[in-house]
Amino acid sequence: MATYKVFTTNELAKRIQACTHEQFTGLLSVTDTQNQTWSFSFHQGYLIGGTGGVHTIRRWCRQLLEYCPRLPLETAYYGSDRFQYCDYDSLAKLVMLGKVEQKQMAAVIEANITEIFFDIIQQGEQLYSGSEKQPIFEQIPRNTKNSQLALVPANRALHKASQIWEDWQQAGLLDVSPNMAPVILQARELRRQTSPLAYDNLTTLADGNRTFRDLALKLKQNLLPLTQSIMPYVRKGLISLSEVADFNLKHPSSQTVNQTSATITSSSISSVPPQKSNATKRSRPTAPLIACIDDSRLDSEMMSQLLTQSGYRCLSILDPLQALVELLEYKPDLIFLDLVMPVVNGYEVCAQIRRISIFKETPVIILTSNDGIVDRVRAKMVGSTGFLAKPIATEKVLKILQRHLPASKYL
Structure with missing residues (x-):
């Protein structure tokens, strides 16, 4: 992992160019001083996705409406609480099924990334002009899959965003966000x-x-x-x-659950516009979000049901290769991580999580049926907070949550 300070838009361009020249494969994330995070997925130096910021779902859905007009999105975009084509993999499957053309997918990916670049540039100009505080970039190598369908030249997307920003400034809109x-x-x-x-x-x-x-x-x-x-x-x-909230992203129906690598249950994950304070009325903050990274659909569904019935929100991630992207987007309060998974195991995922600064203090609990001393020692070495033996027992899960999540934070 490499960590950089970004001082100017030109410096941002240099980091993007470095990923291109190095033929980097992995995740590039940036977190600003207000704890807002964006991330970009690279495959051999090409961009294959981007996420984060204030309107992750709204932005993605807007690109689908623009470039994939035959998809049934009008209802979803203007008020539905279900949205199923929410990531690269789900869109790639639509290409494989012949419902979306490959060039349409590439257009969606590039337009999405261009908007993210614009937002980062504008945010940087507003927050860091003349300031000693700077956002932090983190470069995290990882494997990618299904990555040949839409390869976007990073420099081209950044150039488009920079040109749009230049025109935006010349029009006197420096402090006007297009997200308002x-x-x-x-x-x-x-x-x-x-x-x-x-x-x-x-x-x-x-x-x-x-x-x-x-x-x-x-x-x-x-x-x-x-x-x-x-x-x-x-x-x-x-x-x-x-300010306006992002669209809700709720648990998909059983007909669409196989189209996404991550689902959220119990409560929507969205940005909430600020509200005026009311001294006479206290509102309860959002319940803690618990991530479960487990390739077993049965175990994942059991954990999801257990958590939601206990009043928690659950982010279920079936594909460990997508784990970092989803974690960066939703920033869970605690992470349950299965040890034995194909392609990449829990030790490797845990080590990658700990390399990201915003997850340094996030509890990571290893799940496994191999409850041996060697496993426990190795889990500690890669930064895990605790160990939970399978099969999953409600009492043990709740004890872990009570131990690591202070109740006062959510009351």
Whole structure:
């Protein structure tokens, strides 16, 4: 693993170029001073995926709507609580089934990565201009699979994002995030100052639930001129900009469970827009999120049922090769990790987890039926917090959770 400080956009470009020239295969992640994380998957120097930031699911779904219009996504994008095509592997399977063309998949991947690059650049310009605090990049080698369908030249995606950012700055939108959602404040005055068509579009769509990027897609307009057309009304106080939550990602139905390598149960995983404090009313924070990395579907489902019935949220990861990507995206409070898995074992995954700075203190509990002293010693050597023997017993799991997750944090 290599760790770098990123001081400028040019330095970011150098790190991306280094991964290309080294023909790097693995995960490249960046975490800013506000604990926001993005990650990029590389295969032999080419990008094959990106995730993280404020709108992981919303962003991905937007690219699918744009480049895979035949997929049944309209309902999912505008309000459904289920979304099944949420990662590289699920989209690759659609290509294999002939439901999506390979060039469409490549377009989705590249557009998704380009948006992420733009967000990182804008965030960096706002947070780190003249500041001594810098985000941290971490380079984590790992195996990849199904990686030949969509290989995106990293420099090309970064160049596109940099050009969009340059145009964005020149338009005077330095501090305006395309992830913000316009919402009408003064409808009567807005109607007086706009054309009937513009007013109808604004009142229908500018409801605080659609970002600038969402509106551009819905209206089939270019993002920059659309944002420029709305900003005068924002500056006049007729329209305000608000943060908007990501779409919910809930446990898929039994018909779609095989299409994803990770599923979340019990509660949605999404960013929540900030709310005004209320001294007379205390709301209960989100329940702890527990990750279970286990290639056994039966054991994974047992653990998921046990956790959700006990009031926890569960992130089930069946594919250990996808574990780091999912962990970086959702940042669980505790991780259960199976020891015996194909391709990569629990020791190797645990060592990779411990190389990532944000997981230095996260409890990692090794699951195995081989409860021997040698296994325990080796598990400790790679950084595991504890050991749990299979078969899974409810009482033992709950004791571990109570020991490692302070109840006061979630009350």
